[in-house]
Amino acid sequence: MRKKKSIFEKIEKSILRFCIVSIILLGSIHIYKQSTGTEVFFNEELDKIFEQNSNKDNAYVVLKKTKKGFQNIEILVNGDKKHKFENNLELVLSVKDNDLIEVDGSMYDESIKIEVVGVTENIAQPKLNTVVETNKSMEMLGKVELNNLE
Numbered sequence: 001m002r003k004k005k006s007i008f009e010k011i012e013k014s015i016l017r018f019c020i021v022s023i024i025l026l027g028s029i030h031i032y033k034q035s036t037g038t039e040v041f042f043n044e045e046l047d048k049i050f051e052q053n054s055n056k057d058n059a060y061v062v063l064k065k066t067k068k069g070f071q072n073i074e075i076l077v078n079g080d081k082k083h084k085f086e087n088n089l090e091l092v093l094s095v096k097d098n099d100l101i102e103v104d105g106s107m108y109d110e111s112i113k114i115e116v117v118g119v120t121e122n123i124a125q126p127k128l129n130t131v132v133e134t135n136k137s138m139e140m141l142g143k144v145e146l147n148n149l150e
Helices: 002-036 043-053
Strands: 059-065 074-077 080-084 090-095 100-104 112-119 123-125 131-134 138-143
Touching (some): 074 090, 131 138
Antiparallel strands (some): 059 090, 074 100, 100 138, 112 131
C-alpha cells in the first residue's frame, strides 16, 4: 500500500513541476513578444489568408498605425469595440457588407494616423491606402462595400 502511495506522489510532483515550468515558459514568451512589438502577420502569411478566404462571404481589411505605442487605440465595427492594436503595428479585421469601421483614439492627445494597407479583392470600400487621423477623437474609416465577384 505504501508503494502505491509513493508512486502517486511521484507522479503528482512530476505533473506539478511540468505545470510550473510550462507557465513560466508561456509567461516568458508573452513578455518577449510584447517587448519586441512584433507585427500581427508577415506579408506571406497575410497573402495566404487572403487567398484562402477571398470569396464573396469573407472580407478582410488590414489596418496599420503609423506610430509605435498607442496600445489602447480601438477599432469599432458597427459601434462595438472589436480590436485593440496593443503592441502590434498591424491589425486584421474580418468584415461584412455594410459594416461601419471606426477608429477610437480619443484617449490620446497626440495625432495618430491609421492606414488601410490591405484589403481582399472583393472589397470596394474602404479603398487601399485610405488614411484616418485621430486627434483626441473617434473617426469613421468608412462603411464596407463588397463587390460582386460572381
